[in-house]
Amino acid sequence: MFLISFKRIVKFACQHFVRNVWLSIATMTIIVLTLFSLTTLVLVNVVADYATNSIKDTVDVALYFDNETTEEAVGILEEELNKIEEIKEVQHITAEEALEKFKKEHEGDEAIEATLLELEKNPFGATLVIEAHDVEQYPLIMGKIEEMKLGDVAEEIDYEDHQLLIKRINQFTDKLKSFGLIISAIFILVAVLTVFNTVRMGIYIHRREIGIMRLVGANNWFIRLPFILEGLFYALLSCIAFWIIMFVLLHFFGPKINTFFTEINFNIGEYMRANFLNIFGFEFIIIAVVNMISALVAMGRYLRI
């Protein structure tokens, strides 16, 4: 009996939708715009994460040794550093490798080549490049290195500059997120009012049918459920319509948009395809809940059982 009733409820919900097709389309348009703002908010979050992570990946600490320090001494220090649990990796660049690298970089520069020939000794010392598990751990690592009292070892620390950049990115994206949240909240409010009005109109249009249902003893949920289902239809069809539009736009404009993100290695089309189900599900649930609440409020106000 439940299944039979459910089928009929779905049928009535479809009738509501089809008989007010223009009202349905207008409602869905507002929901699609809401989805655009929600998706933009999601993308701002993702791009911010990509940007921050890409900067974090470039952060390291380099310890430069003078050319008097032997490779054995540097090797011992490398072993000591590897024992620090916050350190992910220590890269040992020998004095020879540093010289080769320098020569390669200045190949063809006669002045530099002549200067190098004049020098009797390799002017470069060894270098240890330290990478932490987390960018936040660098101050701790630096503290531990200082405790080692390395004497003549020259240090160059480039993580502080990056930290400033990360801070600025975070501040910018926080502002962007707040703006996105406000825009999304406005669109959600507009969607709530639109669905509320659509359900109210639906109740008005079907008032005769609803009156007859009451007269012949239809259950309350039998009268109410089609309106709630109608709200779910709007959510589902709007999400589908939005993603079709989104993929068409990405097909044509994706490559252009990606040029903005080459530095952080972010491909919007790939990201959307890979996370389609998650974002679709997240947005569908939000819109479905919003629509159901709107429908319930409209019914509570205008539908007399």
Added chain:
Amino acid sequence: MIELRNVSKKYSTGTEAVRDVTLHIKPGEFVSLVGQSGVGKSTIVKMLVAEEKPTKGKIVLGGWDITRIRTHDIPLLRRQIGVVFQDFKLLEQKTVYENVAFALEVAGYPKKHIEEIVPQILTLVGLSDKKESFPEQLSGGQQQRVSIARALAHRPKILIADEPTGNLDSINTREIIDLLLKINKYKTTVMLVTHNRDVVNSLRKRVIAMEDGRVLSDKERGRYAL
């Protein structure tokens, strides 16, 4: 079958539509509830189908006290009472068959059961040859027959007809009254709410007359005498 004990109904506007009405209608009876417009007849009908609740008194239907009926029990009550109105209340976009089947569909009956019951009822009301017609293709009398057929879909013990002949000419009026008498013969209690003098006088059945929200007279073989 139908019992009203000292029932009063006062609306929030202050209008007292029904005042201290006490009635007892036995199973299988045919009763005419008569009176001018605004004397409280329709309010009594609304209270019987739980569309309104009495302000005072008690209403019992077939042993079921519906005075303070719970919301989720109202559909069950309405399936036990068939109601027809002056304006037929048919769905224009549905055929005769679909209009009658609608009452069973919304109650969750399976298609097989509906296909069995609806033709029987349409035969009873004399519309088996019109089942594919739409309401606008039918006369007023035929439309009221569809409305009666729909009211009978749940095989109710009580049929309330609220001014069923108000929109009909004399020939169609006679046909509808004959149909109500036929239904009454099958032991269905019929309450005819009307202010049609000729109809009431021709019936020679019990007549309850109302005036100003009160029962003015209650006679076993009454006439319309207001």
